[in-house]
Amino acid sequence: MVLASASPRRRELLARLGLEVTAAAPGVDESPVAGEPPPIHALRLATEKARAVATLHPELPVLAADTVVVLGERIFGKPGNRAEAAAMLTELAGKTHLVLTALAVR
Numbered sequence: 001m002v003l004a005s006a007s008p009r010r011r012e013l014l015a016r017l018g019l020e021v022t023a024a025a026p027g028v029d030e031s032p033v034a035g036e037p038p039p040i041h042a043l044r045l046a047t048e049k050a051r052a053v054a055t056l057h058p059e060l061p062v063l064a065a066d067t068v069v070v071l072g073e074r075i076f077g078k079p080g081n082r083a084e085a086a087a088m089l090t091e092l093a094g095k096t097h098l099v100l101t102a103l104a105v106r
Contacts, residue, residue, distance in 0.1 A: 004053035004064035014063075026052040026064065030077060038070040042102035050104040062106045070098040 003011055006025040014021045026049035032041050043066075050064035069076040071092060079085035 002053055002057045002060045002062045004049040004062050010065060022057075022060075024053045024056060026050075028052055030066075032075050038068055038075050038098065039100055039102070041075055042066045042068045042100045043104070046102040046104040050106040054106040064104045064106075065101055067099060067101040070100065071095060 001014070001019055001021050003014060003021045003023045004026045005011070005023060007023075011021055011023050028045060028048045030045055033044075036044070045066035045068075046064045049066065050062050053064065054062045069088075069092070076088055076092075079088050
């Protein structure tokens, strides 16, 4: 199986299940589309990641996932560094927020 992700955590989770996994970073633009609801955003990205990696590995099943953090209407992207991660956690602290994950298999 090919994991359409550079995430070491996702690869580790699959390895714990006993799956042989090759990871391939999909190189998909993760920017939200204006007016796109968060669940649709996550599903679109998971689907695009699976599609992109499947073209490189057509002989293997591809698993892709996308997780988004949502506060109100705001979709948080991946923090680029420690300072951005700290700012994100500070903004989320003490507030009810959503964490959504969408999966796609190709």
